[in-house]
Amino acid sequence: MKVVVVGGGVIGLSVAWRLATEHDVTLVDPAPGRGASWVAGGMLAPVTESWPGEEDLLDLGSASLDSWPAFAAGLGISLHTAGTIVAAVDAADAAQLDVLADFLAARGRDVDRLTGRELRRVEPTISFRVRSGLMVPGDLAVDNRELLRALHSSAEAAGVGFVREPVRAVRREAVDLGGTTLRCDVAVIAAGAWSSGLHPALASAVYPVKGEILRLRARPNALPPPAHTVRALVESRPVYLVPREGDELVVGATQYEAGFDDEVTAGGVRDLLMYAETVLPGITEYGLAECAAGLRAGSRDNLPLIGWLEPGVLVAAGHHRNGLLLAPITADAVAAFVSGAAPPPVVRVADPARLKQRTS
Numbered sequence: 034m035k036v037v038v039v040g041g042g043v044i045g046l047s048v049a050w051r052l053a054t055e056h057d058v059t060l061v062d063p064a065p066g067r068g069a070s071w072v073a074g075g076m077l078a079p080v081t082e083s084w085p086g087e088e089d090l091l092d093l094g095s096a097s098l099d100s101w102p103a104f105a106a107g108l109g110i111s112l113h114t115a116g117t118i119v120a121a122v123d124a125a126d127a128a129q130l131d132v133l134a135d136f137l138a139a140r141g142r143d144v145d146r147l148t149g150r151e152l153r154r155v156e157p158t159i160s161f162r163v164r165s166g167l168m169v170p171g172d173l174a175v176d177n178r179e180l181l182r183a184l185h186s187s188a189e190a191a192g193v194g195f196v197r198e199p200v201r202a203v204r205r206e207a208v209d210l211g212g213t214t215l216r217c218d219v220a221v222i223a224a225g226a227w228s229s230g231l232h233p234a235l236a237s238a239v240y241p242v243k244g245e246i247l248r249l250r251a252r253p254n255a256l257p258p259p260a261h262t263v264r265a266l267v268e269s270r271p272v273y274l275v276p277r278e279g280d281e282l283v284v285g286a287t288q289y290e291a292g293f294d295d296e297v298t299a300g301g302v303r304d305l306l307m308y309a310e311t312v313l314p315g316i317t318e319y320g321l322a323e324c325a326a327g328l329r330a331g332s333r334d335n336l337p338l339i340g341w342l343e344p345g346v347l348v349a350a351g352h353h354r355n356g357l358l359l360a361p362i363t364a365d366a367v368a369a370f371v372s373g374a375a376p377p378p379v380v381r382v383a384d385p386a387r388l389k390q391r392t393s
């Protein structure tokens with residue numbers, strides 16, 4: 034079949050790479066490998082991203098996490114397997130973590146509760162202001178930029194053709210660019226937050242959720258970054274610190290609904306530095322290598338939209354905070370849809386038909 038994938042973030046690239054073994058695939062994006070995926074923290078964290086009421090998302094994320102080792106091996110990239118620490122600063126933060134721990138324990142998840150002293154035994158650079166926390170061994174992390182480069186080159190090697198142009202609209206069997214139309218058997222809309230403008234069914238289903246991140250680098254004589262990913266609640270404000278190769282530390286992320294504004298704000302940088310310093314005081318000696326903002330693709334129920342919008346038009350968007358995590362299972366599901374097979378059962382919750390049910 035001739036398939037056009039619209040969008041070259043982690044979802045579009047993964048889908049195109051996966052489909053290219055069986056189909057003639059073209060990917061359209063003016064700047065593949067950029068967008069929200071380029072800015073991401075890289076956590077593959079269904080357990081520490083979850084919250085009571087989001088059981089379907091936890092199950093979907095966990096199924097995708099199971100595919101990640103093989104997915105990464107197929108791309109020739111490595112995963113960060115040290116696990117995640119979740120830290121609480123004040124009493125209200127600790128109470129929040131208790132709610133999370135109870136929820137996870139009830140779902141049979143592997144979580145250890147630790148005192149502040151026990152956390153510092155594991156990560157000695159954590160501040161004395163951290164009073165308690167959780168140890169979550171299962172969550173993984175990936176270098177998002179290494180991932181995007183690997184996906185791009187693997188997709189190219191598998192025969193995916195790249196068209197570096199913006200897309201105006203997607204219709205049955207046609208993708209409209211500025212002056213030309215690409216004809217296809219199946220179009221896959223995987224353009225993240227921009228998907229809303231490409232098909233009428235997505236107009237209010239997907240929307241941008243801005244996130245700012247910082248990249249810090251430990252300078253000589255500074256304390257080293259933590260070995261684990263550290264997530265924290267700092268007086269009810271969430272922050273995460275993800276170690277990378279080369280003494281780098283990604284600090285994220287703010288979260289606002291601000292339309293398509295993707296400018297980094299002074300307030301966003303100040304907040305992230307303040308929360309990060311509360312948890313890891315040693316970061317004040319780090320270099321500030323980069324400030325960046327991306328637009329996540331939010332959806333009304335925080336679940337992605339994966340499935341048919343109409344015959345010949347699939348959507349794979351709305352992954353919100355979980356695009357990297359959900360890339361393998363999304364690619365598997367889209368491949369199944371295109372081939373006329375049943376997608377993995379856990380993906381049923383992402384059926385875009387639920388949008389119609391809600392409005393009717």
Ligand code: GLY
Nearest residue numbers: 244285286354355
């Ligand atoms: N996955 C973390 C974030 O969206 O900030």
